[in-house]
Amino acid sequence: MHACNHTTPEALYPFDARGVAKRFRHAAIFGALDALQPGETMRFCNDHDPLPLLAQLQQRYGEHLAIEYRQREPGAIIIDFAVVR
Numbered sequence: 902m903h904a905c906n907h908t909t910p911e912a913l914y915p916f917d918a919r920g921v922a923k924r925f926r927h928a929a930i931f932g933a934l935d936a937l938q939p940g941e942t943m944r945f946c947n948d949h950d951p952l953p954l955l956a957q958l959q960q961r962y963g964e965h966l967a968i969e970y971r972q973r974e975p976g977a978i979i980i981d982f983a984v985v986r
């Protein structure tokens with residue numbers, strides 16, 4: 902099982918959305934992704950599958966963001982967002 906808060910390689914940054922107020926969540930995620938450099942990855946953790954967010958990310962970043970589910974279980978979603986500019 903993957904975890905959000907374990908030690909990660911330098912180019913892998915954890916982002917636990919469960920600790921961010923819902924009204925700020927998308928802005929915080931966009932800010933975190935905008936700060937990534939090509940080759941870096943944000944490991945995103947959430948308690949639900951963020952399908953509307955994924956659609957927004959696809960519109961905003963297109964082919965410059967790779968999206969890979971690492972865990973997809975009820976209550977435990979982990980997705981890697983990798984910048985591929």
